[in-house]
Amino acid sequence: xxxxxYAILGTGAIxxxxxxxxxxxxxxxxxxxxxxxxxxxxxxxxxxSIWGDLHLRDLDIYQDVAQMPPADVTIVALKTTxxxxxxxxxxxxxxxxGLALVLQNGLGVEDEIARMIGDRVLGGLxxxxxxxxxPGYIHHLDEGKIAxxxxxxxxxxxxxxxxxxxxxxxxxxxxxxxxxxxxLILARWKKLMWNIPFNGLSAILNAKxxxxxxxxxxxxxxxxxxxxxxxxxxxxxxxIPADFIETMLTTTDAMRPYLTSMKLDLDHDRPxxxxxxxxxxxxxxxxxxxxxxxxxxxxxxxxxxxxxxSP
Amino acid sequence: xxxxxYAILGTGAIxxxxxxxxxxxxxxxxxxxxxxxxxxxxxxxxxxSIWGDLHLRDLDIYQDVAQMPPADVTIVALKTTxxxxxxxxxxxxxxxxGLALVLQNGLGVEDEIARMIGDRVLGGLxxxxxxxxxPGYIHHLDEGKIAxxxxxxxxxxxxxxxxxxxxxxxxxxxxxxxxxxxxLILARWKKLMWNIPFNGLSAILNAKxxxxxxxxxxxxxxxxxxxxxxxxxxxxxxxIPADFIETMLTTTDAMRPYLTSMKLDLDHDRPxxxxxxxxxxxxxxxxxxxxxxxxxxxxxxxxxxxxxxSP
Numbered sequence: 001x002x003x004x005x006y007a008i009l010g011t012g013a014i015x016x017x018x019x020x021x022x023x024x025x026x027x028x029x030x031x032x033x034x035x036x037x038x039x040x041x042x043x044x045x046x047x048x049s050i051w052g053d054l055h056l057r058d059l060d061i062y063q064d065v066a067q068m069p070p071a072d073v074t075i076v077a078l079k080t081t082x083x084x085x086x087x088x089x090x091x092x093x094x095x096x097x098g099l100a101l102v103l104q105n106g107l108g109v110e111d112e113i114a115r116m117i118g119d120r121v122l123g124g125l126x127x128x129x130x131x132x133x134x135p136g137y138i139h140h141l142d143e144g145k146i147a148x149x150x151x152x153x154x155x156x157x158x159x160x161x162x163x164x165x166x167x168x169x170x171x172x173x174x175x176x177x178x179x180x181x182x183x184l185i186l187a188r189w190k191k192l193m194w195n196i197p198f199n200g201l202s203a204i205l206n207a208k209x210x211x212x213x214x215x216x217x218x219x220x221x222x223x224x225x226x227x228x229x230x231x232x233x234x235x236x237x238x239x240i241p242a243d244f245i246e247t248m249l250t251t252t253d254a255m256r257p258y259l260t261s262m263k264l265d266l267d268h269d270r271p272x273x274x275x276x277x278x279x280x281x282x283x284x285x286x287x288x289x290x291x292x293x294x295x296x297x298x299x300x301x302x303x304x305x306x307x308x309x310s311p
Numbered sequence: 312x313x314x315x316x317y318a319i320l321g322t323g324a325i326x327x328x329x330x331x332x333x334x335x336x337x338x339x340x341x342x343x344x345x346x347x348x349x350x351x352x353x354x355x356x357x358x359x360s361i362w363g364d365l366h367l368r369d370l371d372i373y374q375d376v377a378q379m380p381p382a383d384v385t386i387v388a389l390k391t392t393x394x395x396x397x398x399x400x401x402x403x404x405x406x407x408x409g410l411a412l413v414l415q416n417g418l419g420v421e422d423e424i425a426r427m428i429g430d431r432v433l434g435g436l437x438x439x440x441x442x443x444x445x446p447g448y449i450h451h452l453d454e455g456k457i458a459x460x461x462x463x464x465x466x467x468x469x470x471x472x473x474x475x476x477x478x479x480x481x482x483x484x485x486x487x488x489x490x491x492x493x494x495l496i497l498a499r500w501k502k503l504m505w506n507i508p509f510n511g512l513s514a515i516l517n518a519k520x521x522x523x524x525x526x527x528x529x530x531x532x533x534x535x536x537x538x539x540x541x542x543x544x545x546x547x548x549x550x551i552p553a554d555f556i557e558t559m560l561t562t563t564d565a566m567r568p569y570l571t572s573m574k575l576d577l578d579h580d581r582p583x584x585x586x587x588x589x590x591x592x593x594x595x596x597x598x599x600x601x602x603x604x605x606x607x608x609x610x611x612x613x614x615x616x617x618x619x620x621s622p
Contacts, residue, residue: 204515205615217614224607293535293604303528304516 003027004170007071007093009086011036011045011061013130014103015077016138018146018176020047020054025174030060030068037063039136049140051175070095073167076102080109081271087116094120101167103146105195105261106276107188107284110151121151122164123184125191131264145177147191149184155236157183189233190240194248195277196229197222199262200298203272203305210257213249221294222249228292232285262302272306274299314338315481318382318404320397322347322356322372324441325414326388327449329457329487331358331365336485341371341379348374350446360451362486381406384478387413391420392582398427405431412478414457416506416572417587418499418595421462432462433475434495436502442575456488458502460495466547468494500544501551505559506588507540508533510573511609514583514616521568524560532605533560539603543596573613583617585610 005028008019015031023029033040044057062068066089074093076086083104094100094117102109103124110123129142148168150158158164159182168178181187201212201222212218226245233240265272278299285292316339319330326342334340344351355368373379377400385404387397394415405411405428413420414435421434440453459479461469469475470493479489492498512523512533523529537556544551576583589610596603 201612205612207615207619211619212615215615215618217611217618221608221611224604294608296535297532297605297608300528300532301512301516304518304523304526307526307528308518308522 004072004166006030006170007068007074008032009065009074009076009090009093010078010082011040012077013132013138013140014126014128015075016045016132017047017049017128017130017140017144018075018077018103018171018174020045020056020138021051021174021176022170023056023059024054027170027174028060030062030071032062032065032068034063036135037061043136046137047140048138049144050142051140051144065089065093068093070098072098073170074098074100076100076104076113078104079271080104080106080273080276083109083112086113090116099163099167101148104276105191105273106280107185107192108280109276110184111153114151114153119151119153122149122167123151123188124148125187145179146171147179147181147187149181149187151184155185157186183238185236186233186238186240189229189236189238189281190244192233192277192281193226193229193240193244194252196281196295196298197225198252199260199277200225200302202260202263203266204298204301206263208257208259209252209255213252219249225294225298228285228295229281232281232288232290232292235288235290236284266305272302274302274306278302315383315477317341317481318379318385319343320376320385320387320401320404321389321393322351323388324443324449324451325437325439326386327356327443328358328360328439328441328451328455329386329388329414329482329485331356331367331449332362332485332487333481334367334370335365338481338485339371341373341382343373343376343379345374347446348372354447357448358451359449360455361453362451362455376400376404379404381409383409384481385409385411387411387415387424389415390582391415391417391423391584391587394420394423397424401427410474410478412459415587416502416584417591418496418503419591420587421495422464425462425464430462430464433460433478434462434499435459436498456490457482458490458492458498460492460498462495466496468497494549496547497544497549497551500540500547500549500592501555503588503592504537504540504551504555505563507592507606507609508536509563510571510588511536511613513571513574514577515609515612517574519568519570520563520566524563530560536605536609539596539606540592543592543599543601543603546596546599546601577616583613585613585617589613 008015008031011031011033019029047054099120101122110121114121125147127143127145130140133139150161150164152158160180230240282292319326319342322342322344330340358365410431412433421432425432436458438454438456441451444450461472461475463469541551593603
């Protein structure tokens with residue numbers, strides 16, 4: 001049986017790590033690269049990983065997504081801030097039968113992709129500590145699991161579909177731990193319970209997670225932000241248990257001090273994923289008549305910081 | 312007729328400026344100094360001011376408030392963060408017939424002083440751009456008006472009382488512009504309409520007022536913070552016209568770029584007046600059943616920043 005082909009849009013900390021594992025497992029993988037193209041062409045892609053180091057030469061790499069042939073599965077691992085570029089480029093790549101797997105942060109990212117290519121969209125949430133440390137060089141430091149779910153445009157849970165199971169099996173073959181999710185949207189809301197308080201406050205207050213969670217005022221604020229998110233999720237018929245808030249706090253207590261991805265983006269003058277992580281949940285809640293005033297405060301502060309940094 | 316005697320607690324940007332003017336106008340003024348005592352004893356107090364420069368030697372200065380004789384009017388110009396020290400020191404200074412004039416930021420500061428000395432308390436809001444630039448050396452750059460009001464422990468407006476008018480007249484004699492306020496608490500809520508958004512966000516986002524007010528997201532946030540304050544004031548029976556919000560914004564548009572006092576305090580590792588400016592209004596609103604969720608978010612962020620800076 002022919003193995004499914006994969007296209008990787010965005011060969012960074014996420015796309016590079018998972019694309020390299022799929023390639024190493026024998027799947028045909030085509031990589032889109034941008035600034036790192038020459039480096040990878042001349043010196044290959046290096047991935048130092050807790051799963052074993054890889055140094056891959058002769059990869060099938062592209063500088064222009066329009067040059068890439070259609071793939072069975074296109075993994076969208078660009079930042080959400082680049083999604084507007086995809087509306088013309090993604091449809092030919094997905095073609096008539098391909099699927100898109102969106103490995104992005106936040107809420108509503110599958111809806112955005114589905115508006116470009118119809119409902120052939122799945123989503124994944126990466127619980128992965130991975131950084132691009134130099135061009136063509138990725139450090140995968142910890143974790144790595146993907147919570148993988150199928151997508152339905154009507155917002156209902158999809159259950160574990162055949163296409164979800166097939167892609168999950170490919171990724172597991174490549175050594176990637178997968179959690180099959182019957183309800184992708186619930187998984188996204190749950191991930192927001194951590195990302196909204198800790199990514200947001202880490203960037204705004206220039207602080208690591210340990211300092212935030214140990215401060216009584218910020219711990220209380222984090223609880224109230226999570227209560228807002230939980231209420232917004234409930235309005236979307238996604239019910240998160242109340243004790244999940246305490247679980248998020250104690251998980252954060254036990255983490256080593258951590259600069260979040262949003263804080264790192266801010267420090268490196270990269271665009272912040274403010275709309276996917278904050279704007280979309282706030283608007284979804286608003287559409288259901290639920291206000292998120294404290295989340296809204298962070299959202300506006302982050303928009304200010306994002307605007308100030310951009311040229 | 313003997314002139315009223317004044318004691319100045321806190322000879323900084325505010326106490327130093329107004330105390331110097333009263334002294335120059337011939338009032339007996341006693342100054343409490345802390346770290347600047349030797350400097351002022353040996354070299355006098357310098358006040359460079361838009362009202363004319365003063366260099367005052369042979370002032371009546373003290374290092375210990377317990378050594379100061381009772382005064383007719385004690386001007387409390389310490390930061391609110393030092394108020395806990397006053398409960399034993401202020402009563403002997405005010406004596407049986409003296410008054411305290413509280414030139415401090417925020418809400419509830421007169422109540423705090425009244426718990427120490429009874430209802431012989433007046434309050435003033437300084438609209439003054441003044442900084443201590445070196446020990447014993449104050450720069451008064453702009454403005455300078457004091458909105459002066461009497462205090463009633465029952466929270467009702469006091470009207471223009473005789474004692475208010477007497478002190479206002481003294482200050483005017485010293486060349487200080489005074490706005491007599493029939494309702495001190497209303498004046499305090501109105502000043503919070505600017506201080507909460509602009510002091511708070513300037514410190515949290517490390518930004519000057521011009522950048523804040525020009526950013527669409529922050530301008531909207533400032534409007535919503537002011538709406539919360541306006542609602543909280545209304546719950547305390549203080550009614551601020553709706554168009555006061557727009558007035559605050561256009562006033563800020565017209566100001567030159569300005570680092571707020573709270574931002575300067577943060578930068579210089581000084582205590583932040585978080586409770587007087589944020590905590591007290593939030594608690595007053597809460598007691599009336601009014602929530603201030605966006606103000607609360609700023610309050611918690613500022614407590615984190617204040618705690619992190621303090622030793």
